[in-house]
Amino acid sequence: MAGQVEMSNKLGRFELVSQISQSPVATVFKALDPDSQKTVALKVVDLGKAADRAALVTRVFEEADQSKPLNSHNIAVLYGVGDEGDQLLAATEYVQGNSVATTLARKDGFSIWDLQDIARQLCHVLDHAQVHRVVHQSLEPAKIMVQWEGLVKVLGFGISSMTASVTPPESVPEAFHYYSPEQLRGEPCDHRSALFSLGAILYEMATEQKAFGGETVDQVRHAILESTPPAPLRLKADLNPGLSDLIMKAISKSPSGRYQSGQDLLRDLEQCKTANKAATFAALFEPKTRAAAVGTSAISSGQPAMPPTPRPSVTASTVTLPGDAKSSLAVDPMTIKKPAKSPDSGPAASSFSEIDQMPPLKESYVPASPAPVAEEPPEPDPLPQARLNKSAPDKTKIRVSKAAQKAVTEIRHTPPKLYLSALVVAGVLIAAAITGLMVHNYLADREQTGTTSAPAASAEMQTDPATAKAPPITSVAPPSAASAQPAQTQAEQTEGRAAAIAAARASKKLKLGNAKPALPVPAVAVAQLSIISNPAGVQIAFDGGAVCETPCALTGIAPGQHVIAATKPGYGPESRTIAMSAGESSSLSLTLNQLAAKLSITSSPAGAMILVDGKDTGKITPAVFSLEKPGAHTVVVRREGYLEETSSASADAGQTATLNLNLKSLGSTDKIRGAGGKFKKIFGGGDTSGMGIVSVKTQPKGAQIMVNNQVLDKTAPFDFYLNPGTYLIDISMSGRRNVHRVITVKQSEKLAIDETLSPE
Numbered sequence: 214m215a216g217q218v219e220m221s222n223k224l225g226r227f228e229l230v231s232q233i234s235q236s237p238v239a240t241v242f243k244a245l246d247p248d249s250q251k252t253v254a255l256k257v258v259d260l261g262k263a264a265d266r267a268a269l270v271t272r273v274f275e276e277a278d279q280s281k282p283l284n285s286h287n288i289a290v291l292y293g294v295g296d297e298g299d300q301l302l303a304a305t306e307y308v309q310g311n312s313v314a315t316t317l318a319r320k321d322g323f324s325i326w327d328l329q330d331i332a333r334q335l336c337h338v339l340d341h342a343q344v345h346r347v348v349h350q351s352l353e354p355a356k357i358m359v360q361w362e363g364l365v366k367v368l369g370f371g372i373s374s375m376t377a378s379v380t381p382p383e384s385v386p387e388a389f390h391y392y393s394p395e396q397l398r399g400e401p402c403d404h405r406s407a408l409f410s411l412g413a414i415l416y417e418m419a420t421e422q423k424a425f426g427g428e429t430v431d432q433v434r435h436a437i438l439e440s441t442p443p444a445p446l447r448l449k450a451d452l453n454p455g456l457s458d459l460i461m462k463a464i465s466k467s468p469s470g471r472y473q474s475g476q477d478l479l480r481d482l483e484q485c486k487t488a489n490k491a492a493t494f495a496a497l498f499e500p501k502t503r504a505a506a507v508g509t510s511a512i513s514s515g516q517p518a519m520p521p522t523p524r525p526s527v528t529a530s531t532v533t534l535p536g537d538a539k540s541s542l543a544v545d546p547m548t549i550k551k552p553a554k555s556p557d558s559g560p561a562a563s564s565f566s567e568i569d570q571m572p573p574l575k576e577s578y579v580p581a582s583p584a585p586v587a588e589e590p591p592e593p594d595p596l597p598q599a600r601l602n603k604s605a606p607d608k609t610k611i612r613v614s615k616a617a618q619k620a621v622t623e624i625r626h627t628p629p630k631l632y633l634s635a636l637v638v639a640g641v642l643i644a645a646a647i648t649g650l651m652v653h654n655y656l657a658d659r660e661q662t663g664t665t666s667a668p669a670a671s672a673e674m675q676t677d678p679a680t681a682k683a684p685p686i687t688s689v690a691p692p693s694a695a696s697a698q699p700a701q702t703q704a705e706q707t708e709g710r711a712a713a714i715a716a717a718r719a720s721k722k723l724k725l726g727n728a729k730p731a732l733p734v735p736a737v738a739v740a741q742l743s744i745i746s747n748p749a750g751v752q753i754a755f756d757g758g759a760v761c762e763t764p765c766a767l768t769g770i771a772p773g774q775h776v777i778a779a780t781k782p783g784y785g786p787e788s789r790t791i792a793m794s795a796g797e798s799s800s801l802s803l804t805l806n807q808l809a810a811k812l813s814i815t816s817s818p819a820g821a822m823i824l825v826d827g828k829d830t831g832k833i834t835p836a837v838f839s840l841e842k843p844g845a846h847t848v849v850v851r852r853e854g855y856l857e858e859t860s861s862a863s864a865d866a867g868q869t870a871t872l873n874l875n876l877k878s879l880g881s882t883d884k885i886r887g888a889g890g891k892f893k894k895i896f897g898g899g900d901t902s903g904m905g906i907v908s909v910k911t912q913p914k915g916a917q918i919m920v921n922n923q924v925l926d927k928t929a930p931f932d933f934y935l936n937p938g939t940y941l942i943d944i945s946m947s948g949r950r951n952v953h954r955v956i957t958v959k960q961s962e963k964l965a966i967d968e969t970l971s972p973e
Contacts, residue, residue, distance in 0.1 A: 225297045227255050227304070234355075237384055238262060238376045243307060246292070248928050249917045250947065253292060254308070254368075258301040258375055270296060272374050273303075280371030281923060282345045282853040285829070286364070287338045291371035292924055303372045310361060313418065314354035314387075323418045325453065329482055331357070331418075334365035335411055336475025340831045342370070343404040343474065344822050345853070350374045350402070351388040352410040354417065385430050390423050394438050394466050405468040408478065412463025412471070419456065420448045424464055438466075455485035476831060738795035741768040746779060746803040754778040763803070772797075779803045783843070783866030808867030810843035814850065816874045821852035834874075840864060848872055854879050854921075856939055856955065880938020880958060882921050904934040905958035911944060912969045919943040946970055 222229060227244040233254065234241045244255040263269045277294045290306040313331070316323070323331075335357065342349065349356075350373035358366040369375075376386065393409035396402050416424040424442045427433035436442075442464070446457035459481050465471045472478040744753055746763040753761050756775050760767060763779075772795045779787040784805035791801065814823055816834040823830045825846050832838060834850060845863040855876035864870035909918050911929040918925045921941050925931065929944065935958045944952040949970035958964060 224255065224257065224300075225295075225302060227253070227302075229255070236376075236386075238386070244304075246304065248915075248926065249292075250915060251292075251917075252307045253304045254289075254306065256303045256305065256372065256375065260296070260299050260301050269375075270301060273301065273372060276350075276374055277303075277371040280345075280347050283342060283347060283370055284851075284922070285338060285341045287334050287367060288341070288370050289358075289366050289368045293926060294372060301375065303375060305368065305372070306366075308358045308360065308366045308368065310358045310366070312355050313357040313359065313414065316359075317354055317417060317421065320421060322421070325456070325485075328415065328418055328456075330363065331359065331365055332411070332415060332482055333479055335367070336479040337829075337831075338365075338367050338475075339404060339407050339411065340475040341829060342407070344831070344833055348402055348404060349407045349410075350396070351376070351391075352407050352414070353388040353391050354414055355387060357414070385427065385433055389430065389433055390425055390427075392437060393468075395468065397434055397437055403468070405471050405473065408472055408475065409464055409468075411475075411478075412460055416442065416445060416460050416464060419452060419460060420445045422448060441466075453485050455481070459485060474831075738772075739768070740770040740772060740793040740795065740797040740799070741766060742770060742791075742793065742798075743767075743800040744777070744803065745800070746805065748781065748784070748805065751779045751781045751784075751803065751805060754780070777801065777803075779805060781805055783808055809839040810864035810866050811837060811839050811869040812846070812848070812862055812864060813837045813869055813871045814848065814874070815872070816850050816852070816858070816876055818852070818855075818876065821850040821855070821874075821876060824849040824851070837869070843868075850874050850876065852876055856941065877939060879921050880940050881936050882923055882940075885920065885923075885925070885933055885935060901934045903960050904936055905960060906932060906963040907935055907940075907942075907956070907958060908932045908963065908965045909942070909944065910965070910967045911946070912967075913946070916944045916946040916949070916968075916970060919945070942966060944968055944970070948973055 224242070224244070226248065227242075227246055230243045230245060230252070232240065233243050239256055239258045242255045242257065244253055245251070246253050260266045260269070273294055277291060280291060289308055292304040292306070294301070294303045296302065339349075347370065349367070349370060351369060352367070352373075356368040358368060360366060376388075391410040391413045393402065393406040396406055413424045416422075425433055425436040425440070427436055444457050445460055446452050446454055459478065462481075463471055463478060472481075743766045744761070744763050749763055751763045753763060753765065755767060755777055757778075770793050772793055774790060774792050777789045777791065779789075784807050787803050787805050789801065789803070791799075793799065812825070814834050814836055819834050821834045823832050823834060823836060825840070825848055827847070827849075830836075830838065840846060843864055843866045845861060847859065848862050849857055849859050851857040855878055858874040858876055860872055860874060862870040862872050909916075909929045909931050914929060916929040918927070918929060918931060919942070920933075920935070922943070925933065927933075937958055937960045939955065939957050942952075942954040942956055944954075944966075950973055952968050952970065954966065956964060956966070
């Protein structure tokens with residue numbers, strides 16, 4: 214017991230089985246609780262070494278009472294605390310596995326995946342404790358247990374201050390290396406203090422060195438308050454730079470400079486992992502790309518290509534760094550910068566990215582360009598001069614330039630009188646031509662005066678070219694492979710039909726009396742567009758009009774710019790502007806983003822923890838947050854002192870479901886009477902007037918009883934007093950199905966609970 218506990222058969226009501234650990238201030242035993250038949254971890258502290266015994270006992274009892282609302286599978290359960298003579302006792306859940314401190318002592322190392330998984334569960338624990346305003350005062354590697362299946366259990370919640378004032382002056386407690394600066398200064402601490410301790414633990418897991426070391430208490434205190442440790446990247450060259458920055462932010466001296474929640478820290482840790490994968494992929498293929506570039510350059514210059522440098526084989530257990538610096542930290546082998554192969558080393562293991570390990574490519578024949586023969590003159594090109602090589606000098610341009618200069622010179626020497634004579638002659642010729650045209654038109658009109666006028670119906674046959682329009686846009690389903698025709702063939706058929714109609718109309722107009730021959734109508738070459746989308750079934754609006762539902766094809770589209778709008782319930786809209794040319798056949802693929810389903814939850818009173826589908830969201834009411842997927846969900850809200858409420862909510866994509874729950878107040882458990890034993894201080898006592906009596910009997914006997922999540926120190930059958938109100942009664946026994954009851958206790962009445970526990 215705190216260095217002096219002798220191994221005996223019993224301590225209080227507990228039967229000691231073995232000693233788990235021992236420090237200068239406390240001893241932990243594996244013990245058996247005969248009342249509940251449970252194996253527990255019994256922590257014993259010698260109160261004789263405490264600076265203020267009464268203050269220590271009061272502080273531990275208060276912390277144990279504050280931790281009662283904690284309910285996480287990552288937190289070791291605290292069964293009760295009490296005093297036995299000069300010893301302070303705490304009975305907690307017995308956890309099997311290895312602690313982080315044991316792994317550090319063995320120097321087994323942590324891979325990036327181990328570190329990320331442990332940190333993820335620790336962040337969940339700290340956020341859960343933050344919701345209930347509970348702060349772990351002595352988080353250290355020894356209190357982080359990793360069970361065989363990988364589940365992390367945090368020890369010490371509710372009793373983290375148990376050894377705070379019993380520190381021997383000649384030694385440094387292990388937890389002291391992980392205290393936050395505000396904790397050492399005696400200032401109020403919140404959840405950010407525990408996040409600082411987590412950062413110091415991650416520092417040691419990544420570097421195998423303490424962030425704040427020292428041989429004495431003063432040295433450690435100075436390191437935490439005044440010194441900044443070197444960045445982990447400086448101690449481990451193969452460490453992810455993002456992880457190094459994350460750890461340094463977590464151990465910031467100022468609480469405002471640290472992470473404000475475990476979720477924030479975990480988000481950056483996930484980004485480190487994602488960036489690590491991207492760097493791995495780039496590093497894997499960069500040497501091959503560089504080698505290919507060198508080979509191409511050598512071929513183009515006529516020099517032999519240099520072979521690619523082979524990469525050495527790397528294992529995940531031990532990484533050898535350049536400069537003979539070795540690290541036993543187990544990391545992703547692809548995150549290590551591969552050292553160059555030494556001349557005398559053996560053949561390197563082939564990587565799957567090497568060319569000789571890839572499947573053979575299909576051979577393709579590229580004819581060699583024939584060398585030009587300078588002695589034989591080239592044959593004359595029978596094609597026009599425009600097809601000559603543009604790189605050759607343009608002799609035509611040179612002749613035109615000279616001819617133009619010569620013409621300008623001759624014009625300058627022309628007499629002015631000759632200009633006037635030419636202008637007069639040109640004017641006479643133009644006047645004669647105009648007169649001839651007028652006479653011709655007059656005679657033509659005279660000849661047509663006696664002919665029959667065209668029927669009124671013939672006017673309908675005339676077509677004004679200005680009013681000619683493209684065919685209307687139609688929507689068709691995508692054609693099958695058997696019936697589909699090229700877009701150009703359809704355009705040619707349309708053009709042929711239009712030309713035939715125009716020719717027929719022109720021939721009829723020539724036979725009419727006063728009707729003038731109509732000009733041929735130019736055919737409009739229309740375009741077509743195929744549209745697909747993800748997801749399918751999207752409504753497509755073409756230039757503002759609803760046309761089709763994807764997948765579909767639009768035909769008869771006039772050339773020019775068009776606006777396509779896509780909509781679907783539960784998805785964000787998408788809009789595109791496209792330009793179509795005459796006769797073009799194109800396709801368009803659209804991807805719509807699904808809108809998130811949201812949930813708005815309020816409770817009366819506020820401040821209740823929210824669980825969705827059995828998962829703790831880390832939020833308290835009132836809150837609005839996005840759901841992982843739309844549909845129906847089960848929502849549970851819990852608050853200390855109130856009966857939990859369960860409801861269901863259904864939200865479609867893009868919609869927000871609203872829940873407003875009224876929590877029913879639970880009765881007070883401060884005055885439970887009948888618990889007895891040395892653990893009665895955690896439940897209190899007092900007058901029983903006006904209280905109701907609850908009698909719990911089970912078959913078989915010996916079942917554990919919990920009232921509002923508080924464990925009674927007596928097993929069934931047991932009678933105890935409760936104040937009037939509503940209570941949660943949980944009855945459990947190993948190998949039997951648990952019983953959960955909600956009871957209402959009335960003043961001065963007796964309520965009997967008689968349960969037969971069925972086997973699991």
